[in-house]
Amino acid sequence: MTEKTKLITPRLPRGFEDRTPGEIAAVGAMIDKIKAVYERYGFDPVETPLFEYTETLGKFLPDTDRPNAGVFSLQDDDEQWMSLRYDLTAPLARFFAENFETLPKPYRSYRQGYVFRNEKPGPGRFRQFMQFDADTVGAPGPEADAEMCMMMADVMDALGLAGKYVVRVNNRKVLDGVLEAAGVASDEQKLTVLRAVDKLDKFGSEGVKLLLGAGRKDESGDFTKGAGLSDTQAAVVLDYVGGKPPADNEGVAELAAMQALFDAAGYGPDRIKIDPSVVRGLEYYTGPVFEIELTFKVQNEKGQDVVFGSVGGGGRYDGLVSRFRREPVPATGFSIGVSRLANALKLTGNLGATEPAGPVVVLVMDKAETARYQAMVSELRQAGIRAEMFLGQTKNFGKQVAYADKRNSPAVIIEGSQEREQGILQVKDLIAGKQAAQAITDNAEWKAARPGQFEIKREDLVSAVQKLLSEQ
Structure with missing residues (x-):
């Protein structure tokens, strides 16, 4: 093969x-359940495009010749920088500000879609x-923050969690207030202190104390530098973590x-609880912050039992729209x-959907009779049944059935010359056939039994397939 034709x-x-x-299918079923809860709370959908002007995204203003730190960017015909959205919140802020005069206030919306991060994958x-x-x-x-928390809880319930x-x-x-009382002034030190607080569940109060001070060495010997607080300063933070x-x-x-x-609406601490260790978006949030934590155990890459952890969260961000x-x-x-929530549902057996059912496949036993097969397919489709005619190149019966099996087809329709002369069709129930195959070990017995296959009149095609699918 020459270089020109290299694959x-x-x-x-x-x-x-x-x-x-x-x-x-599985994620679609999950999303439908989430949407149902959002809409029950009075939220409406809105959709924004994948691209925004880079300055709209806020966190990644174009301060270099190519603004690609954290985002994927390109220039349009007017040489203005656009970026793939980093999250769904900055586009919402732009949409609200751009349509401020016409939107109801408060404006309640939900959005679903892909976001993009130009970061090292792992x-x-x-x-x-x-x-x-x-x-x-x-x-x-x-009240608006409390409603968000209650809606998050209802979503988890609706998903079987x-x-x-x-x-x-x-x-x-x-x-x-805690940082001010502890005398923590610099942004860098604040960040380190709050990261230490965030590790309460993982390392306990003693581990947090080390991270507030000089630092902490883990079991492998790796050292994490601490916030450098004095014992007095650390005590203020630890009192807070301890519930003061x-x-x-x-x-x-x-x-x-x-x-x-929460109390008035019947949401107990087993569903929603005030927790001083919750730390989110230090520069982003301005008031209440919240996160959904899944509390069941899973094994990490080291084979250790750990809590599954957060699958979502948020909070109050009063400054974002004010940029516009x-x-x-x-x-x-x-x-x-x-994706993370779908993985959690999979682990708990609550994802629900399996491989979706494929179409009924009408086999092509005689190329000269393609129009007859197409008519059968059209009849099934007009009755609302997923159906297709086999469009592959093989004439082999077994290979056509194997194709239908790979499509997860519930049944195939067979009309050879003998069936055509008699005005009948053969219907092969692939689901029943697979179940019967488990009980038959002899190939000759299998061929003689033709499990899951039955004969119908040509004019009964639609009603027979509808009956079969309802039974399956």
């Missing part, structure tokens, strides 16, 4: 994945993945108001990681 190796780019019919870390968000823009009170999750809630204002909130704090009052709403408008615009919302 291209089929390769999937790193950080991306293909999706099969079974996976698409295990469970993709450059393209799906998110499913819900947001309320224009409602300043803790009751008793296997908890929605954990905290408030950025409380965290800021700062006094006279606006965030504490907001959490108390949310808790009253002078007046303050309050907003709160949350995002579900669709």
